[in-house]
Amino acid sequence: HLSSMRTPTAMIVGLVLCPCGLLLTLTGTLAPSWRQVSLIPNQPVDLVLEQGIWDMCSERQSSHNRHCGQADDLGYFEQVPVRVAQGLMPTSLVLTFLGLVMAALGVRCWQKEPQHLLAGVAGLVLLLSGLLSLVPASWYTHKLWALPAPASSTLVVGYSLVLSYLGSCLEILGGLALTLSFHHCCKQR
Numbered sequence: 001h002l003s004s005m006r007t008p009t010a011m012i013v014g015l016v017l018c019p020c021g022l023l024l025t026l027t028g029t030l031a032p033s034w035r036q037v038s039l040i041p042n043q044p045v046d047l048v049l050e051q052g053i054w055d056m057c058s059e060r061q062s063s064h065n066r067h068c069g070q071a072d073d074l075g076y077f078e079q080v081p082v083r084v085a086q087g088l089m090p091t092s093l094v095l096t097f098l099g100l101v102m103a104a105l106g107v108r109c110w111q112k113e114p115q116h117l118l119a120g121v122a123g124l125v126l127l128l129s130g131l132l133s134l135v136p137a138s139w140y141t142h143k144l145w146a147l148p149a150p151a152s153s154t155l156v157v158g159y160s161l162v163l164s165y166l167g168s169c170l171e172i173l174g175g176l177a178l179t180l181s182f183h184h185c186c187k188q189r
Contacts, residue, residue: 010180011107018103022096024167025133028041029089032057032068033158035144040153051076051147051158053085053136058066081143087138089164095129096171103178116184123178130171137164139154144145 028034032052040047046061049070056076057068099122106119140147145155155158 001125007107008181009112009186010177011103011114012117014123014126014178015100015103015107017170017177018100020094021126021130021170021172021174022100024163024170025089025096026093026167028133028160028162028164028167029053029093030136031160031163032158034085034140035147035149035161036156036158036166037149038154038156040150043150049150049153050158052158053082053089053165069161074150076148079143079147080084080139081136081147085140088132092129092133092168092171095132099123099125099129101176106178106181114181118179119142120179120182123175123181125175126171126178127175130168130173130175133164134168134172136160137168141165 028101030052032055033050034053035051037049037051038047039045040049045062048059049059050059050146055068056070056072057066059066060068072078088136102118102122105116106122108114140161141157144157149155
């Protein structure tokens with residue numbers, strides 16, 4: 001009958017959300033803007049320092065002159081939340097990629113029946129990868145104002161941190177959607 005031919009909605013949701021999550025967390029991991037530092041004393045008013053987990057860039061807003069690889073005089077990269085993010089974000093990306101490969105094999109749109117168990121396991125892997133990127137994003141946000149910065153400067157959340165958050169949430173939701181495939185395994189038994 002026809003209903004067995006269709007890919008379950010939960011699987012489609014998982015396969016849409018997780019690649020989007022991967023793109024967002026990849027951008028968040030690579031782009032150097034987890035935090036923006038502005039209004040730095042004794043510096044031009046339009047100078048903004050963007051700090052990521054790998055690099056630090058300064059940009060003059062008036063001329064858009066951007067220089068990356070800024071010296072880390074304050075020991076920003078030595079901070080535990082930054083170190084944790086350097087470890088967990090790439091780990092999360094690798095897990096997301098593996099989870100997506102497993103999900104693609106499990107959902108198997110080109111065959112009559114999806115492999116529900118494999119899709120469910122892929123969901124757990126993707127759920128874990130989302131949590132692995134949510135932890136450093138949350139911890140960094142929590143410590144954002146405590147991390148070293150020039151005295152009296154203004155600190156705001158950078159776009160990379162927001163993207164990392166959104167990506168983590170999409171991966172968690174997509175992973176949860178795929179874990180619903182386990183329900184089908186139980187029904188078959």
